[in-house]
Amino acid sequence: MRTVLPWLLLVAFLRPLMEIFILAAGEWWFHTTFRQNRDLFSRYIIQITTVGREQDRVNEIIREIRSYPMTMDYEIWVTNEPGNGDVYPDADRVITVPTDFSCVAQYKARALEFSRIVRQHLGYDTADTKITFLDDDTSPTWEYLETAYAADYDICQGVTAPRIDYGRGPFAHFLLSHIDDLRFHNCMTYCSSFQGILGRPLFVHGEGLTITGHTERTVTWDWRIFASEDLTFGCNAAAAGLRWGFFHEYIQLTSPWTWKAYFKQRRRWMWGNIHAIVNRDVLPLGAAIRIAIRYFLSLFTFLASGTAVVLILTDVIEVAGWAHSLFWCSLVVWLVNFGLSGWVNAGLRRPGQSSASFWTNRVLQTLAAVVLAPITATFTIVALITTLYMGNPRSFEVIAKTAATSDQRERDGRDGDGRDGRDSRGDQTTAPTIPTARGASTTDDTQRVPSTIGERLR
Amino acid sequence: MTTRSPAPAVGSANDLLTANHALAAALLRRERSRRRGVHLLMVVMTLLCAVTFSVTVGRQYRELQSTSEFFHRHAYVPSYDPLSNVILGLPPDTIDVRDSAPAPDIRGITLRRNEIALVAGGELVRSIPLAGPVTGLPDVVRAVDDPSWIDQDGHGKVTLHAALIVSPGGSLTVTAPVTDLVMTVRRGVLLGVDGGRLTLNGVNVRPDTVGGDVNRHAVDERRPFIVATHQAHLAITRSHLSYLGRDWNSSYGVAWSDGSTGSMTHSEVDHSFIGTYTDHARDVLIEQNWFHDNTLYGVDPHSYSTNISVRHNVSERNGRHGIIFSDFVTGGVVEGNITRDNRLNGIMMDASSTGNRIIGNTSTGNRGDGIVLASSPDNLLANNMVTGNRVGIHARGDHANVQIRGNTVEGNQLASQGVELAGNTVRDNGDQWRPRVLIGIWSAVPLVVVLLAGVTGLARRRRDRMSGRPALAVGA
Structure with missing residues (x-):
């Protein structure tokens, strides 16, 4: 025990050192091999997928994008669930998923699948179309959108960073922001290396995921899933031989505002991933093994290093x-x-933030991230175990994305109870229709979309 | 369908040109910044590698072994001095006379100036008047004339079956023609000097049985030993003492106690419980002896002993320390000794042993530390050679005003603990930097950076050949 155990624990202790080299390798790979060719693409769709409860935030994101000096033609689409706000005046196209639309996928994946069918019928399923997916809590930087568009890959993405309202009060959000520090680090480390170097993703985040129309047509969103649609799509794209790319631009998102929301989000991710790992009709075996090992290593690192500290001190x-x-x-x-x-x-x-305020906050948040590191790292594992204990939500539970909507939901007592999709997937009795783009020259308001059955080009 | 065009969407051709130029300039700056960034990343990672290698292979690490006690001692028990027990006829393990009764098998031959008295069980058995001072052990044998107490074989061997005690005013020299003094392993048998003078010169002193289990010997009250007490004078020279003593007050092997003084020179002490021991002794000279394979210590000046000189001895392979001063042993000198291969420390100053000078010793290959100062301030460590131990020089507890200078500390698992070794020669110990390796590592840093920069440039050029128009190209 005295000879073997220390060496076993040594591996756990060395993980940060190994990770920094992986991160550096991924970053170097991006700087030296990431290929761009904007001439390959002629159409760019930026799609925001939302339940509809964050209408103001979505409009804010759209305005933000509109303010960028974009160098290509682009459209902003909003894919929305019925029953909530659908007033997005600056969007080019608002797609409300019909209640009677039916496919294998559920919830968010179902909405994405519907929007894919819309694109297919518009002829946007070709290799010269680029689509960037955003959530209703994400702000891409201008550089992100430009790089994503020009990226000469079938599927690619950048770095997630919880930069929006990072470290701001209330205290729960301050802590939860720093708990997400690990998320940024994981993305920088594992997305850059697995997506960039190996072309086989370990993590995939829906925020900022950018694909070609051809990729979407090949993979589709129609998988037997209720969550982790991004991971499922990304892994199956890799399995289909499509080329993955990673670039270092930031897709900015918001950390949860309440502990309840945090656990709901992590529970959704955890069980979505478990569902994907254990079902071969969702994830290919290789991807499932890869992701399972990642979970095992996280748990092992925490337990082994904690045990080692105690054993060394005693x-x-x-x-x-x-x-x-x-x-x-x-x-x-x-x-x-x-x-x-x-x-x-x-x-x-x-x-409107002054330089002094910005830099002071930046330094303080950096120090806070370091000081809180043991707590935030531990809490990530606690959340992993807790969400396992909480059990499978079997639904896509979305959380409030802004302080205002969070407060509103707290008052309403329904934080996280909403869903992007619907439980019922009744028979599709009527064909969904394509909402017309604003200002388009079509004479009708809507365009008929054939049944999804048999139309997927898989 | 409305699609958005590059900004600015409106404006004159000039405005557009100006805006595009501004955008192009910003993008150029960004691209340059990016290029710097990746080079900075390479430099940082190379430095991180160098630091990592430096603290691992660039530093001498040796396993700092934990020391474990070879011999487990029982708790110290305060008791009468052994000679008093013999005179009173009490068993050697007597702690309190009120709880102990005299035993007739406890016998002693007390040598006084004018008589020899035989006592048993605390009672005088016989008194033998002496016409004059005894000149040697054969005189005692002849005077007692009872082989059940003491006898000789005529070939230089004298066997003691009872304690032989030189009392105040008495004097005895054991020397040729006696060459072997054998003490029977039985209760109460010892060689003692109680206020008198005892000299051993050229004698082998040992029990009648040797060898056996040291752990059993340590608690065997029958083990014989030599002790001087009550301002006695005990001098041992050119003698060989072995297998003596046990773990009991002043019964350790050879002991000077209670104001006694004397010397041990040119002798060998081995396989005893402790080679030499002092307790409240003064001016004892221990010089040019060989202490080895003793159960506990080689040399152990103890409890308020003063001016003890330990010079030019070899103390090796003992169960714990080679030489230890413990419990207010002051004004002593430990000079020119060799302590090696002991199971714990080579030389140790313990429990307020102050004002001692540890000079010119060689402490090497001990499983514990070379020289240890444990709560012992005001000592001088100078010109010692400390090699191949666990920790070279180790100080713990109060070690104020300790002077450590001119020592050579080399090849230990750790050079020192608790003290700085400035002013000493310190080399090749564990936990020390390896200059040559460090020079190698840090010399490679610029080469690696240049190499990485070259590889990065090549990779970029290759990428650029394969890529088309980038996203944020100038003039996009």
Whole structure:
């Protein structure tokens, strides 16, 4: 035990050190091999998928995009569930998923599948069409959209950073923002390497996922899933031989505002991933193994390093001097990683914010990220275990994306109870229709869409 | 369908041109910044590699072994001195005379100036008047004339079956023609000097049975030993003492206690419980002896002993320390000794042993530490050679005003703990930087950075050949 155990635990201690090299490799790969060719593409769709409860936020995102000096023609689509707000005056196209639309996928994937069919019938399922998917809590940077458009890949994405209202009050949001520091770090480390270098994703985030029309037609969103549609799509795209790319631009998102929302979100991710891992009609075996190993390693790292600390402090195991130094290096790197997350995440300047206020906040948030590192890292594992214990939600539970809507939902007592899709998938009795783009020259308001059955080009 | 065009969407041709130029300039700056960024990343990662290698292979690490006690001692028990027990006829393990009764098998031959008295069970058995001072052990044998107490074989071997005690005013020199002094392993048998003078010169002193289990010997009250007490003078020279003593007050092997003084020179002490021990002794000289394979310590000046000189001895392979001063042992000198291969420390100053000078010793290959100062301030450590131990020089507890200078500390698992070794020669110990390796590592840093920059440039050029028009190209 005294000889084998320390070496087993050593691996856990070394993870931060290994991760920083993986991160560097991924970043280097992007800087040296990421290919762009904007001449390959002639159409760009930026699609925001929403339940409809964040109408103001969605309009804000649209206005934000409109303010960018975009160098290509583009359309902004909003895919919406019925029954909520659908007033998006600056959107080019608002698609409300018909209640009677039926496919294998549920909830958000169902909405995405509907929008895909719309694109297919518009002839936007070709390789010269680029589509970037946004959620109703995400703000892409201008550079993100430009790079995503020009990326010479079938499917690609950038870095998620919880920069919107990062580290702001209330206290729960401050902590939850820093808990998401690990999310940024994971994206920088594993997305850059697995998507960029290996072309086989380990994580896929729906925010900012950019694909070609051809990719969407090939993979589709119609999988037997209730969540983790992004992971499912990304892994199946890789399995289909489509080319994955990763680029270093930020897709900015918001951390949950309440603990309840946090657990709802993580529970959805966790069980969505479990569902994907255990079902071969959802994820290919290779991807399932990869993602399962990632979960196992997270748990192992936490438990092994925690156990090792206790055993070393109680003199049960002794660590060689050189290994001890290596551990310290790794620990420092680990803290630097968190500091880096804090620095990047606090890098979004609010309108009207003074330089002094911005830089003070950035430094303080960086320090907070370092100081809180043990807590935030632990909490990620606690959330993993807790959401496992909470059980499968079997639904797509969405959370409030802004402080205002969060407060509203707290008052209404329905935070996270809403769904992007609907439970019932009744027979499709009427064919869905394509909403016409604003200002388009078509004479009808709507265009008929054939039944989805038999139309997928898989 | 409305699609949005590049901004600015409206404006004159000039405005558009100006805006595009501004955008192009911004993008150019960004691209340059990016290029710097990746080079910065490479530099940072190279430095991180260098630091990682430096603290692992660039530093000398040796396993700092934990020391474990070879011999587990029982708790110290305060008791009468062994000679008083013999005179009173009490068993050796007597702690309190009120709880102990004299035993007739506890016998002693007390040598006084004018008589020899035989006592058993605390009672005088026989008194033998002496015409004059005894000149040697054969005189005692002849005077007692009872082989059940003491006898000789005529070939230099004298066997003691009872304690032989030189009382105040008495004097005895054991020397040729006696060459072997054998003490029977039985209760109460010892060689003692109680206020008198005892000299051993050129004698082998041992029990009648040797060898056996040291752990059993340590608690065996029958083990014989040599002790001087009550301002006695005990001098041992050119003698060989072995298998003596046990773990009991002043019964450890050879002991000077209660104001006694004397010397041990040119002798060998082995397989005893402790090679030499002092307790409230003064001016004892221990010089040019060989202490080895003793159960506990080689040399152990203890409890308020003063001016103890331990010079030019070899103390090796003992169960714990080679030389230890413990419990207010002051004004002593430990000089020119070799302590090696002991199971714990080479030389140790313990429990307020202050004002001692540890000079010119060699402490090497001990499983514990080379020289240890445990709560012992005001000592001088100078010109010692400390090699191949666990920790070279180790100080813990109060070690104020300790002077450590001119020592050579080399090849230990750790050079020092608790003290700085400035002013000493310190090399090749564990936890020390390896200059040559460090130079190698850091010399490689610029080469690696240049190499990575080259590879990055090549990769970029290859990428650019394969790519088309980038997203944010100038003039896009």
